[in-house]
Amino acid sequence: MGRMVPWADTLQRLRETVSTGRAKPAEFRRVQLQGLERFLNDNKQLLQEALAEDLRKSDFESEVSEISISLAEVKLALKNLRAWMKDEKVSKNLATQLDSAFIHKEPYGLVLIIAPWNYPINLTLVPLVGALAAGNCVVLKPSEISRSTEKVLCEVLPRYLDPSCFAVVLGGPQETGQLLEEKFDYIFFTGSPRVGKIVMSAAAKHLTPVTLELGGKNPCYVHDDCDPQTTANRVAFFRFFNAGQTCVAPDYLLCSREMQERLLPALQSAITRFFGADPQVSPDLGRIISDRHFQRLQGLLRCGRVAIGGQSDPQDRYIAPTVLVDVQETEQVMQEEIFGPILPIVMVGSMDEAIEFIRRREKPLALYAFSQSSQVVRRVLAGTSSGGFCGNDGFMHMTLASLPFGGVGASGIGHYHGKFSFDTFSHHRACLLRPSGLEKVYGLRYPPYSPGKLRLLLTAMETPGCSCTLL
Template sequence: MSPHAELVSRLRAAWLSGKTRPMEYRVAQLEALGRFLDEKQQDILEATAADMRKPPFEVEVSELSICRSELNHTLNNLGAWMKDKHVEKNWATQLDSAFIRKDPYGVVLIIGPWNYPINLLLVPLIGAIAAGNCVVMKPSEITRNVERLVAETLPRYLDEDCFAVVTAGVEETTRLLENKFDYIFFTGSPSVGRIVMTAAAKHLTPVTLELGGKNPCYVSDSCNVQNVARRVAWGRFFNAGQTCVAPDYVLCSAEMQEKLLPALREAITEFYGPNPRESPDFGRIVGDRQFQRVQALLHSGHTAIGGQTDAEERYIAPTVLVEVQQNDPVMQEEIFGPILPILTVDSVDDAIAFINARERPLVLYVFSSRKEVVNRVLERTSSGGFCANDTIMHMTIPSLPFGGIGQSGLGSYHGRSSFETFSHQRSALLRGAGRETLNTPRYPPYAPHRLPLLRAATETKRRATCLLL
């Protein structure tokens, strides 16, 4: 028997009992989750500091605040989201009721990552609870202090019959995936995403995969260089660059690079002082293996800013690389560290061609004071999300779906999208038991003269259109 099979079976029995379906139950569990965030706030700050030396301000902004916003947005709208959606009917069903019911999937598995271990575990959890599911949560084992905190304290706030936290390493997680879940939500790397999807395929389990990618940032010649530098530096070096939506590389003209470099240097000094290693506002790489991987990327191109490292502290300075080639190691994988390569292009069309020649990213950034440039990039590229003249801020809007496309992910969540991700769109037609005479034309023995009547009763007709030339 697979590990945790008994746990999954127990949660499925609770779901089948209908316990999680009433709105009052869902609201009570969501409010309990809110109490966890409030009462364990200091513990969360201490755990994230111990794991990654995360600045408290960054934890408040990227972990706690986003979770609270998502939670409140869900509580504010849950009643409307749960309502049946009545749909347009054909003539034959005019006297009947046709609607879409948002059904919970059942027992879902949420696997969280280490870079934002609270946000990226609890925000999907909010959607799963709102949709009426039972949930098994698997926090990342890499951020051990947060993992311990979640495993020991979160179950005290939620109904243990319906929600559980499982701690597991790679081998144990692989065995956990052998169980039959009704939905799997995974956040992590594309390589592990393939493993999750393969395991899900054995049970035909639907999945959401929130993966990473190399997010381009095109900077046009028409923009405020100081503003661009501050916003790009903040997005790139927030959480020591360990952010799936961080700008991964900059594309700009050679002339813009000459202006951007001193502006980036000034922004980094303004944010973190002359020695970022001493700044309380700059974090550390999460582990030794991750540190060694990111450090190796520093050998690409030429270091224009930063480049200092300290293996004992797992410190890598905010770094900007120039003279980077397309085949350099830093351009072959998601960086996930405080390194910003700059590559030069001759025009916006060259930037678009460069972006389209690669896997579709999780988010695409463009900076320009000209709307036509922004719209050109938006219309001629494809990405999970898009943000103009800033970085990361699209993540703060619960009503915007968040997710990747292609290599960067499958499915989306946040706000209503989270509720819908964890809900099965169940179609329902409720017909009257009488009026049998109206059904006679469809029964054998068939008669050709009945076809026009059946077509009129069941076919959807195209509406007339009026084009103003």
């Protein structure tokens, strides 16, 4: 592992860059983004090897969910950088007709990005794209749990970026806690709600704004009119992708008893087609990240009744694609985010009961509804709240940079992806520039006050297209 630069020196170096404004010009930002693009292109094999070591990720999964998504974000930012940076003109009222009014996007300054282990390239570099595009200096804290990827990010990535505006800091929970005592201008955290509270509490001491990308239990409602095999294919693909270690994976399935009976053989068929008769020898099924996470998941296998799978191997950190039935809401598997290849099925009597079940729990990061009727899908959409929503598929909404990605309530604060990343890492500064003359016109607002002056001023301050007045 590369030598860790003492924080004091690192932070001092980056703060000096912030104070000089060196990272602000468009050309400087462009060079950093181009460096990030080169890093991804030059080190693709190295990154795939690291992901395989950490999570037994197949090259297919690494390419689709990590490298290509990160590259697409860099290319989008490079293509649109000047347009995103431009001052945004706004509508004016009569009182400001002769003024220039606009929103100016400026960097926050020194940004801390704390990344997780489950998609250690995507969830590290996509926020970094936004932070660099917005002209910030960045301290990057990759996860110590995905060790091989952390090593590449620590030893190789800094060669591609300007050391005056970028640094990688290493360590575990203790070091992260110490790092959070420092004052940053913005903190972007991806991880669990439990640690999210610690981050938010530390940020509050400095009144530092935060984006928290947290998890939650993502419901998946399956209506009685669904084709069982199509639904099973899609649910199984997204549940068992990355061995289920995905914050937006369907976490539990809600359906009627009849639908469950039709889904179980369809799920078994999908799992066998995807991973063969013995999924443990499939090159396409990942592994659990650590012994600690494996032990936790093994405990969840005791909930309900195993209908499919259930096998595990601690030596290999392997857990078979598993479906649980007869699951009670009070059991552990329904109390915490699973983050593994386990899918509990909870029976409900109707769509309304499913909606009610979802509504009485914390708001999830993602929500899925399967039905051949668009009215059913839209009723679930209208009756619930979640960070994102997808009808008749898994987390495909995440692949669109034109959609914001983020949680709501317990599943997070703020959002990013595409232009939303640039906006997240930019302070939107309200600006009004007034000519220095015309004092006779502007003098109407000065004392002594009169009813005539008040009427004139209220009329002049009316918002265009709105009968309300701004006082």
